[in-house]
Amino acid sequence: MPSRFQSVTPGARLSDQVADALAAEIKAGRLAVGAKLPTEAVLVAQFAVSRTVVREAVSRLKSLGLVDSRQGSGVYVRPQGFAPLNFDARYAVSKSAVVQMVEVRRGLEAEVAGLAAERRSADDVQRVRQAIEALNEAVRQGGDGVNEDVLFHRAIADAACNPFLISTLEYLSQFLRGATQVTRANEARRADFARQVAEEHERIYQAIAAGDPVAARAAAAGHMDNAIRRIELADPAFWQQQGEALARPLTTALSADPSR
Template sequence: MAEPLATPTSNPTLLPSRTRNLAEQVVAWVNEQIATRSLKPGDKLPTESSLMSQLGVSRTVVREAISRLQAMSVIETRHGIGSFVLEPRREPLDIEVVPASTLSDVLSVLELRISLETECAGLAAQRAGERDLASIRGALEAIGEATRTGGDSAAADLQFHVAVARATGNRYFVDILTQMGAALIPRHRIDSAGIAKTDPQAYAELVNREHESIFDAIARHDPEGARAAMRMHLSSSRERLRRAAAAAGERGGV
């Protein structure tokens, strides 16, 4: 049941604390709908009456939440029409990323990716829609084509990992992976197969099977399976290179 209507005010600090707390919950609910792609840029927000009924809050709470979402540039309200979800603001992250050029660099990047992309895969499995799955599948096909023709699959590999990140609905995963760029998939600087003393074709096929396992878990909406597949993929890459480095000794600039 909705709470009793409170007297509207334009000053949030004068609102009763219960109203402010409920407004925060409505804001969080809308942001969650956007993160999970239930609401997309350009979509119209439910009406005030619908939000009141669905969330069990008063009109005052809904209007306060709408005001906050407007201030956050999450939505815009068009007079007489309604409120609409805006495209997320893209502000570059202040991260200086130096492309990996040594085995030590590559191992450090993989260590970071294990922590970041494991959770990324789990969230993707929970939230991925048909369009997301098609995007991930398209990246896999591009990797396969590059492998068959002997081309450079690094760009398609990056596309695959970014597509998984995009399927989370959380733009910060995408921003981080995109900004990392060349440091993320450093094959043009590091001959991974050569260092691991593995036939390049066999190495590529092994990596592609690991990618397929990640996709399969995401497609069947299995978060734990997706996390395990991504962790195995990145941990295996790190271990293959670590063993090769231990056997041959790291070179200062491969």
């Protein structure tokens, strides 16, 4: 049996404190596989928090794959094995979160572009071309191009012909889309940024169309490097006026329970 829990302290989010304390008991083996967590009422009393806080903490443990609910019985520690992919929202803070998500994209997008160059069909090349034209037209019409940008990168992923890679990108899309919204909004504020993005997209396309995986990987990685540079060069006013608000859905997505 775990030791009696201490009440939480002001400061960090209460549900995070409760979840961390329970996770520590599980990882230390004091709450063994198959063990039942203390009841909600007991946790409320010991941590001196509300039922809502306890439920949020348990929800986080579920999202981390540490526990499972059994209908009408309670919450039990589950076998661990490999930890599921998850992101901790406490480290997702506006500008730095966007940069970190673009860093995640850099490795993925480079590999996707390289595989697309190796495996693309004529139809794939045409779809990537059409996606670029749609993106350019959206920008000409005064739009932010977020949807079109996402579809451009999805067309490249489809050309890579790797269902596991596509599934990974689909899972990450809930986070990557938020970062794309921020980068697109920033790039739209400066004509030189917008021109650079269009040129980078064109280089990726040309490498894929030419069947040159080395050039495609380099172009895609360079595009992500430049996206980070453009975020770093963003006018501070951008973050005060738009960036923080646009980044908020990113941190919200990171906070959400992906098991729901």
